[in-house]
Amino acid sequence: xxxxxxxxxxxxxxxxxxxxxxxxxxxxxxxxxxxxxxxxxxxxxxxxxxxxxxxxxxxxxxxxxxxxxxxxxxxxxxxxxxxxxxxxxxxxxxxxxxxxxxxxxxxxxxxxxxxxxxxxxxxxxxxxxxxxxxxxxxxxxxxxxxxxxxxxxxxxxxxxxxxxxxxxxxxxxxxxxxxxxxxxxxxxxxxxxxxxxxxxxxxxxxxxxxxxxxxxxxxxxxxxxxxxxxxxxx
Amino acid sequence: xxxxxxxxxxxxxxxxxxxxxxxxxxxxxxxxxxxxxxxxxxxxxxxxxxxxxxxxxxxxxxxxxxxxxxxxxxxxxxxxxxxxxxxxxxxxxxxxxxxxxxxxxxxxxxxxxxxxxxxxxxxxxxxxxxxxxxxxxxxxxxxxxxxxxxxxxxxxxxxxxxxxxxxxxxxxxxxxxxxxxxxxxxxxxxxxxxxxxxxxxxxxxxxxxxxxxxxxxxxxxxxxxxxxxxxxxxxxxxxxxxxxxxxxxxxxxxxxxxxxxxxxxxxxxxxxxxxxxxxxxxxxxxxxxxxxxxxxxxxxxxxxxxxxxxxxxxxxxxxxxxxxxxxxxxxxxxxxxxxxxxxxxxxxxxxxxxxxx
Numbered sequence: 001x002x003x004x005x006x007x008x009x010x011x012x013x014x015x016x017x018x019x020x021x022x023x024x025x026x027x028x029x030x031x032x033x034x035x036x037x038x039x040x041x042x043x044x045x046x047x048x049x050x051x052x053x054x055x056x057x058x059x060x061x062x063x064x065x066x067x068x069x070x071x072x073x074x075x076x077x078x079x080x081x082x083x084x085x086x087x088x089x090x091x092x093x094x095x096x097x098x099x100x101x102x103x104x105x106x107x108x109x110x111x112x113x114x115x116x117x118x119x120x121x122x123x124x125x126x127x128x129x130x131x132x133x134x135x136x137x138x139x140x141x142x143x144x145x146x147x148x149x150x151x152x153x154x155x156x157x158x159x160x161x162x163x164x165x166x167x168x169x170x171x172x173x174x175x176x177x178x179x180x181x182x183x184x185x186x187x188x189x190x191x192x193x194x195x196x197x198x199x200x201x202x203x204x205x206x207x208x209x210x211x212x213x214x215x216x217x218x219x220x221x222x223x224x225x226x227x228x229x230x231x232x233x234x
Numbered sequence: 235x236x237x238x239x240x241x242x243x244x245x246x247x248x249x250x251x252x253x254x255x256x257x258x259x260x261x262x263x264x265x266x267x268x269x270x271x272x273x274x275x276x277x278x279x280x281x282x283x284x285x286x287x288x289x290x291x292x293x294x295x296x297x298x299x300x301x302x303x304x305x306x307x308x309x310x311x312x313x314x315x316x317x318x319x320x321x322x323x324x325x326x327x328x329x330x331x332x333x334x335x336x337x338x339x340x341x342x343x344x345x346x347x348x349x350x351x352x353x354x355x356x357x358x359x360x361x362x363x364x365x366x367x368x369x370x371x372x373x374x375x376x377x378x379x380x381x382x383x384x385x386x387x388x389x390x391x392x393x394x395x396x397x398x399x400x401x402x403x404x405x406x407x408x409x410x411x412x413x414x415x416x417x418x419x420x421x422x423x424x425x426x427x428x429x430x431x432x433x434x435x436x437x438x439x440x441x442x443x444x445x446x447x448x449x450x451x452x453x454x455x456x457x458x459x460x461x462x463x464x465x466x467x468x469x470x471x472x473x474x475x476x477x478x479x480x481x482x483x484x485x486x487x488x489x490x491x492x493x494x495x496x497x498x499x500x501x502x503x504x505x506x507x508x509x510x511x512x513x514x515x516x517x518x519x520x521x522x523x524x525x526x527x528x529x530x531x532x533x534x535x536x537x538x539x540x541x542x543x544x545x546x547x548x549x550x551x552x553x554x555x556x557x558x559x560x561x562x563x564x565x566x567x568x569x570x571x572x573x574x575x576x577x578x579x580x581x582x583x584x585x586x587x588x589x590x591x
Binding site: 119121122124125126127128129130131132139140143144146 | 278332382
């Protein structure tokens with residue numbers, strides 16, 4: 001029996017990293033998407049490239065940059081070690097930096113697509129009716145763009161959960177401290193523990209299937225939303 | 235009293251708007267892309283003019299000199315968007331509630347109940363906008379605006395998005411609403427029918443500049459420019475040359491005939507005539523062709539088997555710019571049966587319209 005002696009830490013750690021990253025990405029992605037969607041063409045293009053870059057860069061390159069930015073010899077890293085005795089790398093929460101940067105573009109791009117197809121008249125209507133801008137955003141814009149925002153959130157969560165390259169560089173692999181599902185699978189394969197490796201692979205596949213089902217059901221809901229839109233019912 | 239006077243630079247032209255409106259239904263008539271919607275957006279504070287002044291009931295909304303620019307939230311304008319801009323995730327009732335300003339929230343449920351009754355929305359409270367017909371959507375949007383207690387109403391092509399058979403009903407509802415409203419209504423449209431049926435006064439907006447306000451009847455009878463004439467529904471135009479001003483005699487170049495009308499003025503450069511004002515005549519009386527304002531024509535195309543028959547006819551003007559005449563005739567009147575046979579039409583002198591530009 002494998003289960004009783006199973007160390008569930010990698011699952012819990014992966015989940016907490018992914019959940020915290022998703023919360024961060026949710027708000028920052030929506031914020032960036034909303035403001036960038038309204039920018040003039042040139043600025044939009046430049047910012048878009050910068051913010052989407054982590055999606056296409058090898059995760060090791062992202063990890064390299066993160067280590068240079070947050071490592072103990074960097075300005076931020078050394079400052080925090082000296083003042084708060086806190087280090088930003090090789091801890092469980094270091095993986096959050098990696099997964100936020102890598103998964104952010106998925107949220108940002110999906111939400112931006114949704115915002116770009118948002119009818120600006122709805123926003124103007126809210127304004128002429130005297131609604132404050134923050135209320136218009138959260139009560140009208142976000143609910144109207146719900147499909148895109150949810151899809152982006154699910155994609156970002158899935159990507160954050162599966163992050164390996166940058167995570168292994170910035171968090172390392174310490175069993176019971178920084179191990180995630182993906183770094184554990186690699187470690188188990190390296191040590192030849194196929195039984196445990198298979199188990200984690202199955203867990204990973206199961207989570208991914210749930211995520212994909214979630215995305216598909218969101219899309220299906222979207223496409224059957226107006227079955228009788230064109231019927232006149234006056 | 236609404237005072238509007240501003241300039242807004244757009245991609246291909248400058249929008250220059252200047253008018254005042256009292257308690258009246260003022261229409262702004264212009265072709266698509268002339269800046270009509272932009273005018274409303276500037277007045278509502280959604281877009282910012284580059285310079286100018288906007289005032290409503292003594293309150294300055296925008297003043298580029300004093301750097302005043304109230305937010306749309308503070309302008310209290312009831313703006314009916316062309317596609318109504320109902321919030322798609324909210325029910326009818328929630329949409330109406332969204333119209334109530336934060337400062338008037340006491341009695342809000344009873345106000346909403348009342349508007350549901352007056353706007354004939356009973357039974358639709360829990361429907362989403364995409365389950366409503368065009369007419370219902372418009373009533374919800376208007377109800378939401380009325381609950382907001384605006385100072386003026388601004389409507390962007392209120393009938394254009396509706397099916398023909400719904401237009402009548404909605405038009406009646408709007409006329410009733412305007413009668414109860416008794417304050418300024420601003421209505422923009424590219425469709426003269428909408429203006430003729432709903433407005434008291436009208437200002438034509440072409441090439442980004444609006445013409446002086448006039449009554450709707452004046453626009454129909456005496457449009458101020460060729461483009462206003464086109465918008466008013468006039469289809470026949472000709473460049474003219476004055477022969478004798480005292481007798482009202484002039485040559486209509488495009489039509490290749492000499493005509494007369496006492497409405498001719500020294501500055502007249504073009505004349506125009508509505509399709510329905512031409513009469514077919516077989517008279518070969520003692521009077522000359524000029525005295526009868528006769529134009530010999532040949533029919534090129536005819537279509538329409540309904541109340542009126544539409545004809546496209548060639549004139550002696552040959553290949554000049556507007557040499558073709560568009561006529562609308564009642565079939566019995568003319569008794570023109572043979573398409574190829576040339577015939578004569580006359581245009582009553584008082585039905586000719588003259589333009590300086």
